[in-house]
Each structure stands twice: as C-alpha cells, then as structure tokens.
Amino acid sequence: MQYLTDLQIANKALTKLGLPTIQSFDSQEEAARLAGDIFGTVRDFELATYPWAFAIKRAELPALADAPAFGYQFQYALPVDFLRLEGIYNYGGDSKNAYELEGNTLLTNIGAPLQIRYISRELNLVKWPPYFVEALATKLAYEMCERLKQDPQRKSILWQEYQAIIGTAKRCNAIQLAVKDMRPGSWELAHEEE
Structure with a gap:
C-alpha cells in the first residue's frame, strides 16, 4: 500500500495550476522552492480553522x-x-x-x-480523508498561483473551486462529529407551537 506524501499533495496543487510536477521540495525549480516554503503554513492553517475529526x-x-x-x-x-x-x-x-x-x-x-x-498538527497523512487532501491541494494551488502563473482569472477560479471543496469537506466531516447538546432552539420551539 502506498501512502500519501506532502510532495504528492504539492504535485496535485501544481497539476491544478497546469504546471509540471516536482521530484523534491529541495529542487532548484521555483515551484519546488515555493511549495516547500508554504506547505507547512497552509497545512496548519487548514487544520486549525475547523474541528476536523481526524485532527x-x-x-x-x-x-x-x-x-x-x-x-x-x-x-x-x-x-x-x-x-x-x-x-x-x-x-x-x-x-x-x-x-x-x-x-x-x-x-x-x-x-x-x-x-x-x-x-x-496531525502529520500522519494516512489519517487524512480524501476531502481534506483535495481541499489542501486546492488551497496550495490558489496560494501559489500568483507567483507561478501570474493569472488572476485562474486564481479566481481556484478560489471558487476551493470554496466548493471546503464546503463539501466540512459537511463530510460534520457527519463524523458527535452530536452535541440538541436542545431545541427558539426557531424550533416556534414551529412546534404552530
């Protein structure tokens, strides 16, 4: 069984930009240096901004x-x-x-x-569900777009794609989270009285 790596996620992002993949973050290519520089920051941001069940x-x-x-x-x-x-x-x-x-x-x-x-900061990529991987790769592509492509239209499209993917990812994740306090809110109580 082959496990997913940071490099594979970065290459997925570069593919979304229509760029060739890289062999290593240590390569002298600009795409490799940029992906290596921002990968950890973008990963941590995506992990921290939502209660992902796996993290x-x-x-x-x-x-x-x-x-x-x-x-x-x-x-x-x-x-x-x-x-x-x-x-x-x-x-x-x-x-x-x-x-x-x-x-x-x-x-x-x-x-x-x-x-x-x-x-x-969950670094075991085996635990990452496909929807989180897709969201992270799309966010990486968005973050690298301006420097690597200088294409505002593509960057805008990537942002829209990211918004759609992260929305789906959050819905998938929500199914896995335990149901918290389910007391009826005022809206539900008002409709029960009708």
Whole structure:
C-alpha cells in the first residue's frame, strides 16, 4: 500500500495550476522552492480553522512547577502538536475567564490534571480523508498561483473551486462529529407551537 506524501499533495496543487510536477521540495525549480516554503503554513492553517475529526485529540496536562506571576494559580504547557483549543473538560462552572492562552502555555485556576480537547498538527497523512487532501491541494494551488502563473482569472477560479471543496469537506466531516447538546432552539420551539 502506498501512502500519501506532502510532495504528492504539492504535485496535485501544481497539476491544478497546469504546471509540471516536482521530484523534491529541495529542487532548484521555483515551484519546488515555493511549495516547500508554504506547505507547512497552509497545512496548519487548514487544520486549525475547523474541528476536523481526524485532527482532534484529548490530553491530560500536568501543571508546571512554576505558577503564573499573577492572575491564575496554575499554568500548563500545551502539547507540541497543539494548534487550537476546542475545550476544557474538568472545570466546574462558568467557562468565562476560566483560562487564557499565552504563548505555548495555558493559564487557569483549574487544578491538575487539566483535561483538554484540541486541534492537533496531525502529520500522519494516512489519517487524512480524501476531502481534506483535495481541499489542501486546492488551497496550495490558489496560494501559489500568483507567483507561478501570474493569472488572476485562474486564481479566481481556484478560489471558487476551493470554496466548493471546503464546503463539501466540512459537511463530510460534520457527519463524523458527535452530536452535541440538541436542545431545541427558539426557531424550533416556534414551529412546534404552530
């Protein structure tokens, strides 16, 4: 079984631009250098901006030995693959002012271990569903278009394609996420009274 690689995704993006594929990010070709330069940033952005089921993780964090200088009792080092916090599970009460993120630490009055759910920098491409791969390749093509093609029309088409693909990807992903609190909203209650 052949596994997907960063290079294959970059080549998919270059194909969307109508450009030849590359053999390595270390090549002297401009396309290779640009793809290598932006791949990680675009990947992390796409991972962080939505709760992709394959990138969600849970962790129990031990408190750091040193307390924050002021404002909170505890601080916790965030996981090395942390991109975005989704929730804290062991606070008892109102979450307002329950924590602050500063650099790579989380400050709070919640004692250890701190139970968090977060979006990770998932680098195991085997876990990436095809819809995320397609969205990432299209976003890479969009980001590289101006420098490699100087074609505003193609860039506009790529943006429209990306919007359609990311919408589909989010719908596919939503099916995999657990149903949260399903209390009827005011709209549903109003229609039940009719």
